[in-house]
Amino acid sequence: MEELVNLFHGFAVALQPFNIMVMVLGIVLGVIIGVLPGLGGANGVAILLPLTFSMPPTSAIIMLSCIYWGALFGGAITSILFNIPGEPWSVATTFDGYPMAQKGKAGEALTAAFTSSFVGALFAVIMITLVAPLVASFALRFGPAEKFAVYFLAFCSFVGLSKEPPFKTIAAMMIGFALAAVGLDSITGQLRLTFGSTELLNGFDFLIAVIGLFGIGEILLTMEEGLAFRGGKAKIDLRVVLQTWKEMPQYWVTSLRSCLIGCWMGITPAGATPASFMSYGIAKRVSKNGHNFGKGEVEGVVAPETAAHAAGTAALLPMLSLGVPGSPTAAVLLGGLLIWGLQPGPMLFVEQKEFVWGLIASMYLGNLVGLIVVLTCVPIFAAILRVPFSIIAPLILVLCAIGAYSVHSSTFDVVLMLVFGVVGYLLKKCNYPLAPLVLAIVLGDKAEEAFRQSLLGSQGSLGVFFSNSLVGTIMVLGLIALFWSAIQEGYSRLRPHSVA
Amino acid sequence: MTTNSPHAGPTHKAVEAGVTLLIALFGAIVVYGSIKAGINWGAEGPRAGFFPFYIGIFIIASSAINLWNGLRDGDDGLFAEWGQLRQVLSVVIPTAIYVGVMPFTGLYLASIIFIGWFMRWLGKYSWLVVTAVALGMPIVTYLIFERWFLVPLPKGPIEEWLGL
Numbered sequence: 001m002e003e004l005v006n007l008f009h010g011f012a013v014a015l016q017p018f019n020i021m022v023m024v025l026g027i028v029l030g031v032i033i034g035v036l037p038g039l040g041g042a043n044g045v046a047i048l049l050p051l052t053f054s055m056p057p058t059s060a061i062i063m064l065s066c067i068y069w070g071a072l073f074g075g076a077i078t079s080i081l082f083n084i085p086g087e088p089w090s091v092a093t094t095f096d097g098y099p100m101a102q103k104g105k106a107g108e109a110l111t112a113a114f115t116s117s118f119v120g121a122l123f124a125v126i127m128i129t130l131v132a133p134l135v136a137s138f139a140l141r142f143g144p145a146e147k148f149a150v151y152f153l154a155f156c157s158f159v160g161l162s163k164e165p166p167f168k169t170i171a172a173m174m175i176g177f178a179l180a181a182v183g184l185d186s187i188t189g190q191l192r193l194t195f196g197s198t199e200l201l202n203g204f205d206f207l208i209a210v211i212g213l214f215g216i217g218e219i220l221l222t223m224e225e226g227l228a229f230r231g232g233k234a235k236i237d238l239r240v241v242l243q244t245w246k247e248m249p250q251y252w253v254t255s256l257r258s259c260l261i262g263c264w265m266g267i268t269p270a271g272a273t274p275a276s277f278m279s280y281g282i283a284k285r286v287s288k289n290g291h292n293f294g295k296g297e298v299e300g301v302v303a304p305e306t307a308a309h310a311a312g313t314a315a316l317l318p319m320l321s322l323g324v325p326g327s328p329t330a331a332v333l334l335g336g337l338l339i340w341g342l343q344p345g346p347m348l349f350v351e352q353k354e355f356v357w358g359l360i361a362s363m364y365l366g367n368l369v370g371l372i373v374v375l376t377c378v379p380i381f382a383a384i385l386r387v388p389f390s391i392i393a394p395l396i397l398v399l400c401a402i403g404a405y406s407v408h409s410s411t412f413d414v415v416l417m418l419v420f421g422v423v424g425y426l427l428k429k430c431n432y433p434l435a436p437l438v439l440a441i442v443l444g445d446k447a448e449e450a451f452r453q454s455l456l457g458s459q460g461s462l463g464v465f466f467s468n469s470l471v472g473t474i475m476v477l478g479l480i481a482l483f484w485s486a487i488q489e490g491y492s493r494l495r496p497h498s499v500a
Numbered sequence: 501m502t503t504n505s506p507h508a509g510p511t512h513k514a515v516e517a518g519v520t521l522l523i524a525l526f527g528a529i530v531v532y533g534s535i536k537a538g539i540n541w542g543a544e545g546p547r548a549g550f551f552p553f554y555i556g557i558f559i560i561a562s563s564a565i566n567l568w569n570g571l572r573d574g575d576d577g578l579f580a581e582w583g584q585l586r587q588v589l590s591v592v593i594p595t596a597i598y599v600g601v602m603p604f605t606g607l608y609l610a611s612i613i614f615i616g617w618f619m620r621w622l623g624k625y626s627w628l629v630v631t632a633v634a635l636g637m638p639i640v641t642y643l644i645f646e647r648w649f650l651v652p653l654p655k656g657p658i659e660e661w662l663g664l
Contacts, residue, residue: 050645050649050651051644051645051649051651053649053651054649054650054651165566165569167562167565167566167569168562168566170558170562171523171559171562171563171566174527174555174558174559174562175523175526175559177552177555178526178527178530178552178555178556178559181530181551181552181555185537185548187544187545187548188542188544188547188548190537190538190547190548191537191548192533192534192536192537192548192549192552193529193530193533193534193537193552195533216595219591220588220591220592223587223588223590223591224580224584224585224587224588225584388623390618390619390622390623390625391619391623391625391633393591393618394614394615394618394619395615395633395637397591397595397598397614397618398611398614398615398637398638398641401598401599401602401607401611402607402641402645402653405602405607405653405654406645406651406652406653409652409654411599411602411603411654414599414602415599415600417599418592418595418596418599421592421595422592425588426515426519427519429515429579429580430515430516430519430520448551451551452545452546452550452551455545455546456545456546460541460546
């Protein structure tokens with residue numbers, strides 16, 4: 001019951017007037033970020049991170065995590081009204097959300113989307129409240145070999161679960177590790193891969209990479225496609241909301257299944273996007289209305305939205321308890337922790353109780369605030385999308401430059417941001433996933449440190465990663481995840497008649 | 501829009517092969533830098549280049565496989581039409597200039613010109629709208645970042661002259 005007491009303390013922290021204020025501010029900014037093309041959860045949080053440098057860490061994390069929830073909510077608005085997913089995880093929401101809007105049922109679709117987002121998030125937060133302290137206390141016993149095994153598992157899951165070709169995922173990931181290695185080696189204090197450049201002494205900051213890869217890269221992609229918005233009208237009144245809420249409980253099975261898929265995909269670093277697709281796909285196959293999916297079925301909005309939000313929220317569980325972020329946005333939040341002087345990982349639950357539980361409590365409140373904000377302000381947010389791209393684009397580019405500069409007050413970082421932007425555009429076009437690249441930059445140093453410390457202890461023998469049942473189990477799980485697609489392929493070859 | 505045939509452009513296969521080769525080159529640089537830093541065991545265990553050396557090897561190896569896969573059964577379609585690439589460059593080049601002059605002019609002046617140019621050239625807005633947005637955005641930025649959240653942004657001679 002100690003957790004419950006802690007949680008109440010957390011609510012006391014989150015309900016302080018200043019924290020409520022940053023919560024609402026964060027949600028509103030987040031929805032705007034979610035609505036605008038080119039600004040997503042990860043780079044939106046990265047750009048606004050410098051604003052929190054002068055705040056107390058608890059308020060700072062509340063604001064940034066609320067930006068994240070806002071972005072998750074916001075993605076649905078553009079998907080349903082304009083058939084343009086504001087975020088990758090809301091692509092699946094367009095399948096049924098947009099047809100509903102075309103039939104004049106935009107209000108129902110939006111209400112269903114927001115409500116299922118809330119349900120998914122709530123489910124994931126409750127799970128975090130119950131499970132995170134257990135995982136953290138378990139992880140306190142981890143030595144370097146176990147730590148490396150956890151990183152290994154996280155990165156292998158990327159290879160096995162992502163929809164991109166496995167060797168492209170590996171290449172992207174390894175580029176991230178290589179960028180992380182540039183600069184001062186933390187163990188020997190030696191310089192490496194700097195090639196005499198003083199700018200590279202401190203290595204590459206992943207925040208710059210996030211802003212460039214996701215922000216600038218996305219703008220370039222949008223420029224290439226040439227955007228034209230033609231959208232439905234957005235209006236939600238109380239009658240529509242209540243009507244839709246009355247219908248929602250009949251989809252409880254879909255909802256529960258999507259919550260579970262979301263939580264699972266969020267904890268393993270697959271993230272919100274595959275979670276929403278998977279949830280939509282399964283719902284289509286299982287539901288008795290499955291044949292109507294794609295023509296404007298409420299259930300087809302409920303499934304992806306619930307899963308995306310559950311996954312987005314659950315991604316914070318490994319970040320808080322293990323120091324391994326489950327998504328790029330969680331990685332940016334983790335970078336924030338380091339900047340505010342906190343050490344991510346299981347010790348947070350021991351040393352920074354107020355911070356951790358304040359954050360968890362704010363997740364309950366933030367999602368409730370988010371639901372109210374989006375339900376009441378949809379027309380305003382939809383109006384933002386009518387601002388032409390040739391005004392939005394330069395403003396976002398300038399914002400990205402400001403964000404990149406203010407991380408280290410360095411104009412060299414702004415140049416790097418542009419380079420990352422062009423690289424991001426090319427990689428994205430060539431079907432390389434960017435999330436593992438970013439996560440590898442964040443975790444590269446820690447993974448390397450754990451790896452080298454383990455080898456030091458074992459005199460260079462790789463056997464240390466299988467030396468006890470715990471580390472062995474995690475490594476084997478990692479290997480299974482790594483070869484998952486190959487295993488699946490082999491399995492379907494063995495049973496050719498069962499392949500759909 | 502385009503001067504030559506409207507649906508011409510570089511093929512996806514060619515661009516992808518180029519990108520893959522660049523990644524492999526990056527891997528080779530990493531391997532070279534790691535060898536310079538030392539990849540064997542020293543007095544304090546594995547030396548600085550030990551870990552990145554294998555990372556570099558992985559990059560080269562996976563690029564080789566990606567190159568093979570891409571050439572064998574890659575996408576035969578277009579990477580993008582020339583007109584689309586021109587659109588992309590019409591953002592990249594001004595942004596590069598914007599980023600390049602920022603250390604000399606400061607962020608504000610560069611942003612005003614950049615936003616103004618973008619809206620006038622690509623958006624064809626009237627000067628009134630252009631001026632309003634191009635001046636408004638930096639002012640709002642100044643208030644939010646420097647005044648309320650105390651984050652200093654790069655300034656040039658004009659801000660100094662104004663005493664900001």
